[in-house]
Amino acid sequence: MSDEHKPSGTGWPAPEPGGEPEPREAAEPAAEGEARRPEAPPPASRVAPEPDAEPESPEAARDTAPVPDEERAEEARPAAARRSVTSAGVVIAVLLALLGFTLVVQLKSNSADQGLASARQDDLVRILFDLESREERLRDEIADLEDSQRQLSSGAAGRQAALDEATRRADELGVLAGTLPARGPGLTVEFRQGSERLKASAILDAVQELRGAGAEAMQIAGADGTAVRIVASTWFLDQEGGVGVDGRRLSAPYTITVIGEPRTMETALKIPGGVVESVGNDNGTVIVQEHEVVDVSALRAPTSLQHARPTS
Secondary structure, eight states, X not given: OOSSSOOOSSSSOOOOTTSOOOOOSSOOOOOTTOOOOOOOOOOOOOOOOOTTOOOOOHHHXXXXXXXXXXXXXXXXXXXXXXXXXXXXXXXHHHHHHHHHHHHHHHHHHHHHHHHHHTSOHHHHHXXXXXXXXXXXXXXXXXXXXXXXXXXXXXXXXXXXXXXXXXXXXXXXXXXXXXXXXXXXXXXXXXXXXXXXXXXXXXXXXXXXXXXXXXXXXXXXXXXXXXXXXXXXXXXXXXXXXXXXXXXXXXXXXXXXXXXXXXHHHHHHHTSTTSHHHHHHHTTOEEEEEEEEEEEEOOOOOOOOOSSOOOOO
16 A cells, blocks of 8 residues: 555544544443433425326316405306396397397488488479379368268268169279270370380389379370270280280380379479489380370270179
8 A cells, every 4th residue: 555545444534634523423422411402303305206197187176276255156046046137138139239220221211311301492393293193182082972971871862873873883883804995094105215215114103103193094106006995904915016015016116195183294204313304214205295185085995894793
């Protein structure tokens, strides 16, 4: 063994002179008769989790977590209160739906009224005159019906009044059905087509406007003068070279002869967006003339009834 490492008797090299003493492994035994002091407990060390331990699942953590007071109050709330909240929500939804429907209807009404708001003063005067004429005509009709009622309920004179009323009604129905000729004040409406062919729908629109304005009898004639009586069942159809009316082909120009209040019917044809304007947009022309007396002489064969029979 070399000089640098001398045996010390403890198995370790002897400390160099002047160096720090080696710590003693154990305290020297206490002398006899002296009480041993209790050794201080070692400091608690943190125990690391075992690597094989599985983490706690979210469901288990949620089950073990404390329940908040709000959730407990919600669970404790009775089912009747929840149902009342649901009913209130349904009522609110229904009220909102009704409010939305009302707003939509109001908007549509306002957009429809803009047609009259944008019309010219002359057009408004014509429309007002048309409405006043209809009102006057309806008042006269009401007065005639009340007078007939008084005559029919006047005892002995009632039988003669009933016969006269029946005759008058038969004549009116004959004119409406087209089985009797008619004469009276009215109009002649002539349709002349331009670069585009005049359609049957334009003639039908004119007939509908005249009926709405109080026309009582009408007939239509073509270029060759052939006239066809217009009644409630008359139909119009586009055909090659003209328009078919109740199976008869008529060629342009077309002339409608109508009996009724001239001014009222003329106003109905010339309203904004009416027949005259529509035909003019298709490069056609509508000529309306008033007459004190016009004749509607075209007749229609009476229809034979298949099922109806008179009761007296």
